[in-house]
Amino acid sequence: MQLTLWTYEGPPHVGAMRIATAMKNVHYVLHAPQGDTYADLLFTMIERNPKRPPVTYTTFQARDLGGDTAELFKTAARDAFERFKPQAMMVGASCTAELIQDDPGGLCKALDLPIPVVALELPSYQRKENWGASETFYQMVRALAGPQAPAPGTAKPQRQAGQRPRCNILGPAALGFRHRDDLREISGLLAQLGIDINVVAPLNATPADLARLGDAHFNVVLYPEIATLTATWLTRTFGQPATKTIPIGTGATREFINEVAALAGIDPTAVLAQAASNAPWYSKSVDSTYLTNKRVFVFGDATHAVAAARVATQEMGFQVVGIGTYSREFAREVREAAKLYGVEPLISDDYLEIEAKIVELQPELVLGTQMERHIAKRVGVPCAVISAPVHVQDFPARYSPQMGFEGANVLFDTWVHPLMMGLEEHLIGMFRGDAEFHEDAAPSHLGGHGGKAARAEAAPQIHVPAALAEPVAVAAGVGNDASIASTAGQADERESHTVAAPATWAPDAEKELRKIPFFVRGKARRNTEAYAQDKRVPVITVETLYDAKAHFSR
Amino acid sequence: MIAIRPESKGCADAPVLRERGQREVFCGLTGIIWLHRKIQDAFFLVVGSRTCAHLIQSAAGVMIFAEPRFATAIIDERDLAGLADCNDELDRVVTRLLERRPEIKMLFLVGSCPSEVIKLDLSRAAARLSGRFSPNVRVLNYSGSGIETTFTQGEDACLAALVPALPAAADDAPASLLVVGALADVVEDQFARLFKQLGIERVRFFPPRHANELPEVGPNTRFLLAQPFLADTARMLEARGAKRLAAPFPLGSEGTSAWLQAAADSFAVDAATFDRVTAPGRQRAAAALARLRPQLAGKRVFFFPDSQLEIPIARFLARELGMQLVEVGTPYLHRQHLAEELALLPEGTALSEGQHVDNQLDRCRAAQPDIVVCGLGLANPLEAEGLTTKWAIELVFTPIHGFEQAGDLAELFARPLVRRMKLVA
Numbered sequence: 001m002q003l004t005l006w007t008y009e010g011p012p013h014v015g016a017m018r019i020a021t022a023m024k025n026v027h028y029v030l031h032a033p034q035g036d037t038y039a040d041l042l043f044t045m046i047e048r049n050p051k052r053p054p055v056t057y058t059t060f061q062a063r064d065l066g067g068d069t070a071e072l073f074k075t076a077a078r079d080a081f082e083r084f085k086p087q088a089m090m091v092g093a094s095c096t097a098e099l100i101q102d103d104p105g106g107l108c109k110a111l112d113l114p115i116p117v118v119a120l121e122l123p124s125y126q127r128k129e130n131w132g133a134s135e136t137f138y139q140m141v142r143a144l145a146g147p148q149a150p151a152p153g154t155a156k157p158q159r160q161a162g163q164r165p166r167c168n169i170l171g172p173a174a175l176g177f178r179h180r181d182d183l184r185e186i187s188g189l190l191a192q193l194g195i196d197i198n199v200v201a202p203l204n205a206t207p208a209d210l211a212r213l214g215d216a217h218f219n220v221v222l223y224p225e226i227a228t229l230t231a232t233w234l235t236r237t238f239g240q241p242a243t244k245t246i247p248i249g250t251g252a253t254r255e256f257i258n259e260v261a262a263l264a265g266i267d268p269t270a271v272l273a274q275a276a277s278n279a280p281w282y283s284k285s286v287d288s289t290y291l292t293n294k295r296v297f298v299f300g301d302a303t304h305a306v307a308a309a310r311v312a313t314q315e316m317g318f319q320v321v322g323i324g325t326y327s328r329e330f331a332r333e334v335r336e337a338a339k340l341y342g343v344e345p346l347i348s349d350d351y352l353e354i355e356a357k358i359v360e361l362q363p364e365l366v367l368g369t370q371m372e373r374h375i376a377k378r379v380g381v382p383c384a385v386i387s388a389p390v391h392v393q394d395f396p397a398r399y400s401p402q403m404g405f406e407g408a409n410v411l412f413d414t415w416v417h418p419l420m421m422g423l424e425e426h427l428i429g430m431f432r433g434d435a436e437f438h439e440d441a442a443p444s445h446l447g448g449h450g451g452k453a454a455r456a457e458a459a460p461q462i463h464v465p466a467a468l469a470e471p472v473a474v475a476a477g478v479g480n481d482a483s484i485a486s487t488a489g490q491a492d493e494r495e496s497h498t499v500a501a502p503a504t505w506a507p508d509a510e511k512e513l514r515k516i517p518f519f520v521r522g523k524a525r526r527n528t529e530a531y532a533q534d535k536r537v538p539v540i541t542v543e544t545l546y547d548a549k550a551h552f553s554r
Numbered sequence: 555m556i557a558i559r560p561e562s563k564g565c566a567d568a569p570v571l572r573e574r575g576q577r578e579v580f581c582g583l584t585g586i587i588w589l590h591r592k593i594q595d596a597f598f599l600v601v602g603s604r605t606c607a608h609l610i611q612s613a614a615g616v617m618i619f620a621e622p623r624f625a626t627a628i629i630d631e632r633d634l635a636g637l638a639d640c641n642d643e644l645d646r647v648v649t650r651l652l653e654r655r656p657e658i659k660m661l662f663l664v665g666s667c668p669s670e671v672i673k674l675d676l677s678r679a680a681a682r683l684s685g686r687f688s689p690n691v692r693v694l695n696y697s698g699s700g701i702e703t704t705f706t707q708g709e710d711a712c713l714a715a716l717v718p719a720l721p722a723a724a725d726d727a728p729a730s731l732l733v734v735g736a737l738a739d740v741v742e743d744q745f746a747r748l749f750k751q752l753g754i755e756r757v758r759f760f761p762p763r764h765a766n767e768l769p770e771v772g773p774n775t776r777f778l779l780a781q782p783f784l785a786d787t788a789r790m791l792e793a794r795g796a797k798r799l800a801a802p803f804p805l806g807s808e809g810t811s812a813w814l815q816a817a818a819d820s821f822a823v824d825a826a827t828f829d830r831v832t833a834p835g836r837q838r839a840a841a842a843l844a845r846l847r848p849q850l851a852g853k854r855v856f857f858f859p860d861s862q863l864e865i866p867i868a869r870f871l872a873r874e875l876g877m878q879l880v881e882v883g884t885p886y887l888h889r890q891h892l893a894e895e896l897a898l899l900p901e902g903t904a905l906s907e908g909q910h911v912d913n914q915l916d917r918c919r920a921a922q923p924d925i926v927v928c929g930l931g932l933a934n935p936l937e938a939e940g941l942t943t944k945w946a947i948e949l950v951f952t953p954i955h956g957f958e959q960a961g962d963l964a965e966l967f968a969r970p971l972v973r974r975m976k977l978v979a
Binding site: 061 | 581607651912
């Protein structure tokens, strides 16, 4: 059993629903108890689809368990076929139905429907949503494109002279984070390059579309979590190469253009020359200087986490202090990325573990999922969303891709927004005790005001004497506190693990600590305590604080 | 207030269409979303699958929680294969949870479809854990599984599980009134004032706002159901000697009056006092409804089954706002608890219990009602087809009971109609 406050992924049958809902003219008959229809809401409310998902549930109840649940399934499948007249059907079981073992695939065979029926085996107690989506997409493509496959050993027909290169775009699905706009952005790029799109799948593809996937010259894989398995099979079966670069960020987009151009055998120079993105200039402009070495923690699905870490370091000038993913299937990619930044990769879907890591690292910005927003609120750290799972506000009406050059612009705005703006940050470092602009208030451009609760310090395990809760008097003559923390920020992470009993804080030292801007205070506190324990200082004084600052700035 | 027409028998003996097929409803786990806010020091631990965890966070996750008071212990393959002892695993999870949240006073182990199907004995686990963590934490259990409960029945199951934990009132204790069903705090306070003005001194609400405020129950306890979905809770209370006061539910001016009247009759409050105390509320409700009646009168409403609130709300819409009822669907119809409601429904109202969602959608499309009350899975798709909808879940999350909320309840139905007109213009 796993204690789960929040889960990063749904069960695998939700992944299958994402494929069914993305496609047209397919229907999914799901053996599931009453109540599992909640998943419809993900599509009708969170993604705001104007149609019901093409899913029929058997919605069995306790009284049915004594009877014939298999018959219930057969009736539901037969009725769904007659009512919706799909071109292909998917059948499967949810977690509870998996326990009662009715074998939807076998039962459907007995119905002998005149359309392809794909039986899905999705182990609910081992696998999760993305795996379910990937497996479903793969099984659908195999079932529908498989019959068109050339005999093994057949040479791949060469593109004729003058024929425009043609590709499939694989991966966009229902309930995908910004899939709608990423697809538009990348389709635009491909059109600029003079590449035709054969089939986009699964989004808006029909079973007939899947059957002609083999007609393309190569595949563009936008979301490896969903499409890599399928792309690999297409490479094997139809000899179609597939792209590897994920075009998130300016640099990656340029790389992607080069990769696609190579696969298509065309010259990308013209497109690259006119590539227009505001993000690189915005990052270079002096207004962004204060972003340098802001400590960020990155978490999400592997694709978005790896891409975000690259953008954060190379295009925003942040310092990545932690990177992790809940996608175990793609842990290798994240481990490799972690090596680039010299940090420990965090491969986990245990929300509490991620929370503990964030509390430990004390970043100044968290780039994560909806779940990291909960953590960031508790810890009082700014946060921006870079990956699913997301909620309704991250299916926006406006055009907001993550991919391509416009995507880079969106990333810049989204990530910088939660941070306190430069002037305010400087002034709060210099003057304290302002009734309106004080260190515990949220950034004023976010409408933050008063209230200590807004940015309570994130050190829940450390006892703070009651006296320290009093408002701190304005202290003049203190140097630039921000430098305490920013230099301390480069200290070795591991030092804080080596010691046991924590030193206590003298009241005046605690006061001095509070003069450090809140977004680096946690780091300064940790470093000072590590230093005190290292030097066996029982009580931390103001002297200890500055000794530690000097120590870590060496 | 509209007088009951003597010639109408209402729907007391009306036939009910009983259907089976796909049910587009929530399971009882959803009750956690409002129960965890009502009982402020209780924690709800679902023992189930990833699907259960996903359900709750999809419903509640739009709020950003610093510390949510619910979680899921996800059963994994090791538990199913018997490699791990489920009970040991559960103990480990609960211990970890309580270490993290020392302020929790009451822990509900909530059963789900998977835990029920594999017959994990959560009641025994609750007793064992209660022994280990008492007196700091009381551990209880109930089932919110979809195979056994529909949406609001989760609250019924939760409260029914709490009833045995209620302290016993002495056999000779003075008569007391218990109001049963989670109400919005503001509504609870209004009712408390009204009962006080009526001279009914001993009034308690169940569930309480804190785990240490459990009301006493005994043979001299009389209880009023504030919600129509509390069949098991009522049965458990009756088993402890408490007596149910039959009444319609306190929705709308008429329902609230009759509901309060049932208590007044039982506690021998004289008619003059009753009129004096309830008149201001009735007048305010009448004024509020008079403003909304022109927008709603004559409009045809169709209810999909959701919460069991459908029949009382349909009664209110028909009698106090002059709406026409096309079909009133309910997941379960408890004839005894709803007898007073059914008698008040306009004669000939089409009632349905259970659901075959595709058939019901066919009926709904054929009828082309002015407003459809349905779940969120159907609402946007029906809007896209040109029908106006009122999503039903909001009726459970909004203060709608009592005189002062009668206007708000009507407003919930007027708003989608007004919106449609505004956006077209």
